[in-house]
């Protein structure tokens with residue numbers, strides 16, 4: 001399913017945070033958004049998944065107008081793994097993941113055997129089968145992150161938005177989460193911090209600085225030491241990892 005966000009502008013408390021950004025995710029592409037802390041990645045994603053209403057711009061998922069459609073309608077197609085997933089009330093892991101089934105049910109419709117099967121499969125996918133009866137609030141940050149991904153998988157979305165999905169995760173689970181997301185074979189828009197990881201998993205990268213896109217294209221075309229210096233204010237050398245053949249980055253010390 002294609003996502004087409006055009007001319008998105010968001011101002012918060014008088015400050016222009018997202019400035020006329022357009023982003024396109026073609027069917028089944030994995031598209032990454034990179035940029036330094038505070039550049040507007042989360043704000044842009046929130047305006048795409050309906051938490052913030054942008055002052056200007058349009059968002060279409062397939063032929064559905066995301067901004068004008070109800071959250072319930074959009075959630076039939078769009079899954080979201082946000083940055084902060086804390087709750088005021090406690091639920092079991094299984095209950096949390098079952099919430100992913102809500103968009104597909106009528107009001108008060110009971111969970112059926114098929115829902116339980118989908119939830120069990122989603123938990124297995126993120127290696128949390130044994131955690132089904134655990135209290136969500138007692139989990140570590142990384143375990144919570146995997147539960148939220150399982151919830152999104154149980155939702156069976158046609159498009160997934162991820163805001164720094166590998167926060168809190170150790171290296172094995174960073175790789176696992178991105179590999180699972182890739183294997184879903186649906187359109188993905190993800191804000192990512194780790195540049196080599198973004199290069200390895202994304203078909204297209206958009207680079208944001210101060211609320212504007214300053215570069216976009218394939219990771220190979222976009223990532224250069226000049227761009228990384230311009231965006232992150234750090235010197236580096238890029239090279240090809242001799243073992244994996246992937247892009248690798250050696251960051252050079254800051255002169256403090």
Ligand SMILES: Nc1ncnc2c1ncn2[C@@H]1O[C@H](COP(=O)(O)OP(=O)(O)OP(=O)(O)O)[C@@H](O)[C@H]1O
Pocket residue numbers: 012013015017035036037038039040041042043044
């Ligand atoms: N509700 C708000 N009111 C005022 N300013 C806000 C609000 N939400 C976010 N901002 C500001 O907007 C800017 C962009 O924030 P955003 O969370 O989009 O950045 P980000 O690129 O996702 O950063 P990070 O990589 O640190 O998660 C920041 O300066 C932030 O302080």
